Amino acid sequence: MINPMDLSEKxxxxxxxxxxxxxxxxxxxxxxxxxxxxxxRNKVKLNETVDMMEGRGHTVYSFDLxxxxxxxxxxxxxxxxxxxxxxxxxxxxxxxMRPLGLTKADFLHNVMxxxxxxxxxxxxxxxxxxxxxxxxxxxxxxxxxSRIGDKSKVAYCASKAALDSAVxxxxxxxxxxxxxxxxxxxxxxxxxxYTDYMREYSNASDAKKILARQYIGITEPEEIANAVAYLxxxxxxxxxxxxxxxxxxxxx
Amino acid sequence: xxxxxxxxxxENMLELEEGELNEEIKLSELENWNSMAKLSxxxxxxxxxxxxxxxxxxxxxxxIKDILNFME
Numbered sequence: 001m002i003n004p005m006d007l008s009e010k011x012x013x014x015x016x017x018x019x020x021x022x023x024x025x026x027x028x029x030x031x032x033x034x035x036x037x038x039x040x041r042n043k044v045k046l047n048e049t050v051d052m053m054e055g056r057g058h059t060v061y062s063f064d065l066x067x068x069x070x071x072x073x074x075x076x077x078x079x080x081x082x083x084x085x086x087x088x089x090x091x092x093x094x095x096x097m098r099p100l101g102l103t104k105a106d107f108l109h110n111v112m113x114x115x116x117x118x119x120x121x122x123x124x125x126x127x128x129x130x131x132x133x134x135x136x137x138x139x140x141x142x143x144x145x146s147r148i149g150d151k152s153k154v155a156y157c158a159s160k161a162a163l164d165s166a167v168x169x170x171x172x173x174x175x176x177x178x179x180x181x182x183x184x185x186x187x188x189x190x191x192x193x194y195t196d197y198m199r200e201y202s203n204a205s206d207a208k209k210i211l212a213r214q215y216i217g218i219t220e221p222e223e224i225a226n227a228v229a230y231l232x233x234x235x236x237x238x239x240x241x242x243x244x245x246x247x248x249x250x251x252x
Numbered sequence: 253x254x255x256x257x258x259x260x261x262x263e264n265m266l267e268l269e270e271g272e273l274n275e276e277i278k279l280s281e282l283e284n285w286n287s288m289a290k291l292s293x294x295x296x297x298x299x300x301x302x303x304x305x306x307x308x309x310x311x312x313x314x315x316i317k318d319i320l321n322f323m324e
Binding site: 097098099101102151152199200201 | 265267288291292295296299306307
């Protein structure tokens, strides 16, 4: 038997690992043999994630990515304690809805900080000599929102489009170091964010239209985790600068 | 914050002229009391008053006065 998504011996940093896609990704990567470095704000929830994981040697760092100027120091500590990284998965993200009339620079900046700037800073730090291993793979979790606009989502949609655009540049710049950079682009996924949205907006006609668009069904978070695992694995060694759609058909 | 100041916040949010709103006005009579206005109100409550407003709570609002009362 072969396992094309084998991640044995790989050390992978996952942000947003305390809930949603980040948590499920950390769990799935551990089941594929990966050693995971978990980052998120809430230490209790991070430890809950570790309890659900397989294998040994996973480490937890409680950190708020909004402290962007401290990411460099965080990465230095992580590399010192865990060794050079094979992978980075940026799952941390926020999706606040706000009509354009109230979308001012400070709000935009806050969304961009968590969803986008912190990813660029993480990639900048991890792609420095001795911090990564040859064949490393970096992944940002984007969204079909980067391609489909919606009312009250200027900040979120733009932050996800920024990720997709950035990985195309990073892929070219980091190719000579043997690093690949991609995004995974989910549609609606069954996470807490989805449940919150449905509780508030399931009766709104806009929500019904969006759900109808995803005609083959709502994606389970494990499917996103598997897409991430594939892009991390050596099976995907010529895939770079791309956005991997896992969208239930919504963009077709 | 005085009631007049609170009304001014709502007038600004709903793009109405100054003095157009009063406490007795029913939300159902306001032409632009739509889903975007409701979302704007959630944001306004958070930004200006540090209060979390749920969809359920909004559905219970009948008049402008109900909103002003929630702002306190």
